[in-house]
Amino acid sequence: MGEQSFGGVHWIEQHAQRLAVMPGAGGGVVAWQWVRGGEPVDLWRAWDGRTPRMQALASYPLLPWSNRISGGGFEHAGRFHALAPNTPDDPYPIHGDGWLQPWQLTRSSEDGVQMQLRSAGFGGSPYHYEASQSFTLVDGGMVQSLSVTNRGEHPLPFGLAQHPWFTRTPACRLSARVGGVWLARPDKIPTGYTADFPEGWNLGQGARVDRLVIDNGFGGWDGAALIEWPERDLALRMHSTLTLPDGSQARPDCLLYAPAEPPVFCFEPISHPIDAAHLPGQPGWTEVAPGRSMALVVEWRFSSSPADWSAATA
Template identity: 50%
Template sequence: MTTAPLHPTVWLRRGTQRLGLVPTLGGSVAAWQLERAGGPLDLWRPWDGSADLYRTASFPMVPWSNRISGGGFEAAGEFHPMRPNRAGEPYPIHGDGWLQAWQLDSLADDAATMTLHSQRFDGNPYEYRAVQRFRLVDDGLEQTLEVQHLGSTPLPYGLGVHPWFLRTPHTRIVAPVQGVWLCGDDPLPTRHTAHIPEDWNLTRGAPAFGSFVDNGYTGWGGHARIEWPEHGLQLQLAMPDFEQDGGAATHYCLVYRPLDGPAFCFEPITQPIDAFHLEGRPGLRTLVCGQALTMRMQWRFEALG
């Protein structure tokens, strides 16, 4: 007798594209692929079928992204303790939405909506409703992540998504940025600089292979491009609400480029690493009950000219 998978994948299709979603595994993405003559091409690194969220193609980061130090944070005159939430990580990381099962609310051939109602998960202070929307279009993907605060105490929020990209020897990451937070081994920010290391410089185009990077960039311009010369393809990212939502002053991006392995990350985020403990809490948005924060992304693929 065949056993049903613990976390079944729901597939969307449009033209030569297919997108696999795994609602019960943190509302994550299993794969985003293009059918080509030589076989499927993965735009995001495909899920390996394990229960490790870091092995999925992408997952949502809500109600904050990246790490929080200090055992928690203060809001409205009260300290809110936060526990580490991933094995091997000394700090809580990437929110808690990715650690919970989402509900598949609507499904069409080329579109789907997932929702999550979170009530103080693992003892943290957040009560919220989150929504993810995915819609395949002729040349790409429309993606939305939204969170609405439901608690009585106003709290700081942030959003992000965590896609993984397969890298070829000549893959490049291109995005307009103005500075970067340098980090210790944690890696928590230690200081900010406008002097970006040469092979980290996204504005000039950074290689997907090189020295280790796990750092947040400031002054991000709201668009990015992943180039795969070996495939003759590039993937563009644009944030359609970027300017009306504060522009470069309120948006950030992060690159995770490990020394080894087949994949790297480019993450659009609304606040830098450990923003809860940086001066001015850059990028964090304090929401009162009923208020929402939304992040819309437009991914487009095209031939590399």
């Protein structure tokens, strides 16, 4: 899985921005661009228009959980729920199943789009849910939201995340106030949490992304981040918030993925750490009762570089 028959790109243009979504390809985003001086500037790494893999898109939603789950599944309320691997190149099920199903475009206007998905036990999954995502272009940025409602008969733990891709340049810097990092085995499953950061990993001090090879989750995040590309005269700020089933708000965790090749990286707001179902205390692994919902909202703002780091929390 992960490969689909791509097609049906839908574009909107407003506030000196261009956004393209592809509902039939996992509700993914093809491109998000700032039209600066009459020329489009990619804020997320754009799809190349050829590669039929979700991982080649600019961004895609992760639900009803994110990242990897080990052990062949998870136990909840005394019952084991099996989950099978869902990609050919990973031994664990990864990123849920919303990204592997076609969504429906339910609303489109000059400044926004909305997509919805109704999923019922996809691929043998225990999850029955309804999901919605929206993108609203505003002056100087975008508001991105993702929500899920449990449509099953029993409470289950859910999770949400976004998976935007960015271009990695030699001077690119990521800043995010985090409290610690989940160290991991070679297969990416966490082994423990520490506030003693490996060299170059303390995002609060600003990380030179081009110098890292990493695929790790971070905790204690305040939800704000700043990405700067000095060579491109570009900065992108983000702020993420979770709304839990009881209506309260919480701060998500985050994940940084920077492979050795190609020159790209992901910085993902995530509602729970990798393999939360099997971590002590199951951090962020949120039970959602039938008919109840949770949501993740990410506010994005772009500007020319350099940007004020303190503005990322504004």
